Amino acid sequence: MDVLHMTSRKRETYEVRIESSLLWESALGIAAITNTRLIDTLEKPKASWDKLKKSLSKSLIRELDYVEKNNTWKSLLLLLHQRGFGSLQEFITFLDDLEDEEIKYLCIPYIGLKFQELRMLASKGDVPSRNRLKDQTDDNPYYPGYIEFICTTNVHKLKTHLMGVMSRWYEEVILPEKETLSAILTRDRQSKVEMSKKLSPEALVEWATGGITYLPEPAVHTVLLIPQSIYRPWNVEGDIEGVKVFYYPVANESIYPDDKDMPSYFLVQKHKALGDEARLRMVKFLKGSERTLQEITNELGMGKSTVHHHLKILRSARLVETLDGKYRLKENAVQSLSNELKHYLTKE
Template sequence: MNYFLASQPAETVNVTVESSQVWEVLLGISGYTHAQLRHTFGLDEQWKTWKNTMSLELLQALKEIEETNLWYGMLLLQNHWGAKFIQDFLNAMDQESHQTLYEVLLPYHSQKTEANRKDTVLNYSDKIRFVQYAKSFQGHDYLEGYVRLLGERAIEDILSLMKTVTKEWHDFIRIQLVWDKWMQALRFEEKENQRLNRDQPVNEIQRVTGGAEYVPEPSVWHVKLVPHVSYRPWVLSLRTVDTKLLFYPVNEEYLTEPGQPSSVLISGHKALGDELRLQLLHTLMKGQQSLQELSGQFQISKTTLHHQLSILKSSGFISAEKGVYRANTDTIQQFSGKLNEYLGLKE
């Protein structure tokens, strides 16, 4: 017997670009409360100035977010709801069942532990299950503690804090002179990337984000690209059961006025304006090295070294994988070109 097998179209990941004032507010909160890396954020100096005009209620809420890492859950909720306006985001918290909220808030770990995650959601009143699932994230910078917190705190208290910090930050940031310009830039970024080549999702992700590398993952069928201003210069990534989120810096051209240096030039020169950082970059140009190797060579503590390397990394001059650092020669060469271009010099 002969069988005719009709060819099936190859399935590829669906890539979309999405921006909104809600995403920008939540990413502003996420960046401001990222104590470990905040010194590398493009808006850090501005935040220090703005802090004097923040309400006491906002400052207290931001402190709690920093301690609890609930910014992570807020991003997961916005991914689930896709709210365009702040009030829609706030209203949605009152409309979902507790079980649905835990389903969204409890982070995905792997296919191997997915049954445990589902079981924890179904039995969200049992704190022990949260403790057990948190062990899946042992060693992670914050997710182990975040999962434990979800089991320890009443969902009403969690939502109350999320509502307060979201509303207060929005009320604060939207009166800043740059806010309307940010919103215009984000809308333009989204509009410019509405039509993506669905046959080459990996290439499109790299093009839109300005170089972010994406490796296809099992069961991920949707990649959501979210441009931002507040979290610059970093690319932040999150993963749900079936979706990968990549938050990437908006195109600098949409924010820079004629004659004004871009934040890339400013942060780059700040990164290079230090003798130790220049020496580190010079060393890494000769070959990749681990944090341990660099610490021994420069005879400084790993904490100090990590701080200096994070500044070079935020400017794109170096990158790290599994604790090994290497120089990004292409970025370094492009930086020189951008300076010449800004100064009107011909290469």
């Protein structure tokens, strides 16, 4: 049935905020070094992580073991979102002043507006509410256990641990590289702020994250972009009330500012992907519609293995994605390409 549109209201989208801080870098570093399943996939070689571990104090190693067991890196990230902390000491003072129920509430993950009452009751010790929250998050590999831990742990011990691990990591890992890290994060944040003047919010998020398509959600009014270097090449996603968070990997040019001509990794990959007649035909064929592998094969008159190879290149460049077995063009990525190139060419 055809629909007659009588409204002139534009589709709502979110606003984008961009923040950077060494405190985020600290919390994510604590998360990275204790994520044994993921550490082999990080840009920093495992040998470097092993070397770092050997240099850490015994007291910090004990705290990191506690993080690995109980996933308290999540607590640090959630608590850091409560206000804009200008220094480590401000964060430590904030933690120390929190009441027992308040810190438990803040450390329980936000999973949606309709579950806020359960979150509050669980922080007050209500077992049925706690169990319902665990049931609602059973598709997450660690949330149920983490919720159980937060709701039942000794708050004084939790506070002491969070203050200890954050302070020691900052002092032993961040401070020796403070100037370098701060400059990298500041440069990257500034480049994203400059690009935000040229791109739509959705295109900006896709560009900053290297290809994540995040469409507006009814309860999300803001996307918060936070640059990080420690978790490269991964994006880390988070949710707080009304806000979607992407801790995104800083760009190459932010790390190597003296090489003024160094292009973005994905800028290069996108142009390489488009520099082929067959792949350009695929991009045009996918514009505005989703297609199966068989449909693309039929359209181009090529073998499935050849088509699959070309699609793999387009996907690795974050120009094409799959959904329910079908391929579709990431149109924001294509539309923002000229701005990305212009940004690179005019960069001083």
